[in-house]
Amino acid sequence: MGQEGGGASGRGLCHGPAGLGDEDGLPVASLGVLGPWQQQGMADSAQAQKLVYLVTGGCGFLGEHVVRMLLQQEPRLCELRVFDLHLGPWLEELETGPVQVTAIQGDVTQAHEVAAAVAGAHVVIHTAGLVDVFGRASPETIHEVNVQGTQNVIEACVQNGTRFLVYTSSMEVVGPNIKGQPFYRGNENTPYEAAHRHPYPRSKALAERLVLEANGRKVRGGLPLVTCALRPTGIYGEGHQIMKDFYHQGLRLGGRLLRAIPASVEHGRVYVGNVAWMHVLVARELEHRAPLMGGQVYFCYDNSPYKSYEDFNMEFLGPCGLRLVGSRPLLPYWLLLFLATLNALLQWLLRPLLLYAPLLNPYTLAVANTTFTVSTDKALRHFGYEPLFSWEESRARTIRWVQAGEDSTQ
Numbered sequence: 113m114g115q116e117g118g119g120a121s122g123r124g125l126c127h128g129p130a131g132l133g134d135e136d137g138l139p140v141a142s143l144g145v146l147g148p149w150q151q152q153g154m155a156d157s158a159q160a161q162k163l164v165y166l167v168t169g170g171c172g173f174l175g176e177h178v179v180r181m182l183l184q185q186e187p188r189l190c191e192l193r194v195f196d197l198h199l200g201p202w203l204e205e206l207e208t209g210p211v212q213v214t215a216i217q218g219d220v221t222q223a224h225e226v227a228a229a230v231a232g233a234h235v236v237i238h239t240a241g242l243v244d245v246f247g248r249a250s251p252e253t254i255h256e257v258n259v260q261g262t263q264n265v266i267e268a269c270v271q272n273g274t275r276f277l278v279y280t281s282s283m284e285v286v287g288p289n290i291k292g293q294p295f296y297r298g299n300e301n302t303p304y305e306a307a308h309r310h311p312y313p314r315s316k317a318l319a320e321r322l323v324l325e326a327n328g329r330k331v332r333g334g335l336p337l338v339t340c341a342l343r344p345t346g347i348y349g350e351g352h353q354i355m356k357d358f359y360h361q362g363l364r365l366g367g368r369l370l371r372a373i374p375a376s377v378e379h380g381r382v383y384v385g386n387v388a389w390m391h392v393l394v395a396r397e398l399e400h401r402a403p404l405m406g407g408q409v410y411f412c413y414d415n416s417p418y419k420s421y422e423d424f425n426m427e428f429l430g431p432c433g434l435r436l437v438g439s440r441p442l443l444p445y446w447l448l449l450f451l452a453t454l455n456a457l458l459q460w461l462l463r464p465l466l467l468y469a470p471l472l473n474p475y476t477l478a479v480a481n482t483t484f485t486v487s488t489d490k491a492l493r494h495f496g497y498e499p500l501f502s503w504e505e506s507r508a509r510t511i512r513w514v515q516a517g518e519d520s521t522q
């Protein structure tokens with residue numbers, strides 16, 4: 113595994129889009145009529161291993177699964193660049209495989225670091241982001257990472273002749289909105305008033321728009337950039353820190369969790385392995401189906417059941433020995449809202465002294481307490497997506513991970 117500090121080199125036998133014997137940077141020109149994706153028929157030959165992928169945020173919860181999924185499911189991979197602010201030690205175990213894994217410690221807010229990492233890559237999967245709905249980071253920082261960072265990725269693709277960009281967006285680009293209106297089993301075309309005040313969903317919405325508007329821009333060499341955005345609902349699975357937090361909270365409360373949200377409020381959830389698989393498939397199919405997929409958004413979905421946030425968590429925490437107390441919320445909503453508001457006030461008051469960022473605040477309460485679920489087959493129709501993991505398997509894997517009590521996803 114190569115380790116880099118803000119740049120990428122040592123690509124071995126891989127050829128980047130500007131490196132396939134073409135000085136103008138025209139992707140895959142030296143392959144004649146074959147694009148990199150059309151090499152599938154040559155999958156057995158060494159020649160088929162030509163593609164360079166970059167995964168930003170590749171050491172995060174989702175990013176790690178995307179990295180592992182690419183190594184398992186993308187036979188044409190030659191080099192996989194994993195770009196993150198914080199590199200994970202697990203990357204070292206990947207160095208024995210046939211694909212060159214290049215770890216790049218870098219910051220998406222630094223345009224030159226992003227440009228160096230993108231140089232020579234065929235595909236960028238941009239999952240890096242500041243996922244903060246708890247008030248840990250300032251709104252300015254969230255904007256800088258999520259919006260400016262995404263703009264840097266787009267510009268780096270344009271400068272370097274990288275044609276395929278997959279962006280990890282979020283359900284929160286749509287909602288729940290500030291009015292708390294339900295989105296019940298909606299799809300990508302369901303009308304919904306997407307209005308946000310919170311910095312995280314606002315930043316994701318702005319970044320998604322940048323990515324979609326960049327579709328069709330000419331990259332170096334003159335070919336069009338092809339972009340699309342994936343919108344996961346609440347992701348769960350191995351590595352899901354909030355699930356672990358609830359587990360430990362339950363243990364501290366003597367094996368109990370207290371119901372706070374009505375069981376009738378549906379919250380969309382999707383297994384991390386299926387979200388990763390969707391990213392791999394989209395990246396693979398973008399060139400084949402550029403006119404159809406370019407500039408599109410897709411919700412991430414699978415066969416996980418529709419339940420409330422807490423009831424869904426109990427699918428995993430129940431078998432780990434926890435019990436959800438109450439068939440109805442134990443506290444009235446007004447009291448929860450009062451506590452959430454008090455938390456927000458305390459956070460503000462204590463900020464000069466310490467960071468107070470509990471799970472409950474008015475925003476997280478609103479998200480947990482508003483129905484938001486998706487029901488769509490757009491990904492199946494556009495690029496043949498079907499979940500790789502059944503609900504039973506997703507559940508079993510997640511339970512095993514919670515029981516293992518470690519932080520690794522494996």
Ligand SMILES: NC(=O)c1ccc[n+]([C@@H]2O[C@H](COP(=O)([O-])OP(=O)(O)OC[C@H]3O[C@@H](n4cnc5c(N)ncnc54)[C@H](O)[C@@H]3O)[C@@H](O)[C@H]2O)c1
Nearest residue numbers: 169171172173174196197219220239240241282344346347
């Ligand atoms: N977790 C969810 O339920 C969920 C749902 C929908 C969408 N998403 C989106 O999926 C993506 C990944 O989320 P996650 O849950 O894996 O979060 P995560 O925090 O586990 O992963 C994000 C990764 O990005 C990296 N990162 C943050 N700032 C960076 C910077 N300035 N430069 C380079 N790397 C940086 C982090 O170090 C981390 O490894 C995010 O874009 C998020 O908005 C997450």
Ligand SMILES: C[C@@H](CO)CCC[C@@H](C)[C@H]1CC[C@H]2[C@@H]3[C@H](O)C=C4C[C@@H](O)CC[C@]4(C)[C@H]3CC[C@]12C
Nearest residue numbers: 243245282284345346347372421471476477479480
């Ligand atoms: C009121 C509490 C009583 O038990 C429960 C609070 C739970 C909240 C901390 C979480 C409820 C819904 C979650 C969010 C949702 O799953 C979707 C998200 C989208 C993604 O882009 C980022 C993560 C998140 C905002 C996720 C965060 C945690 C919740 C608000």
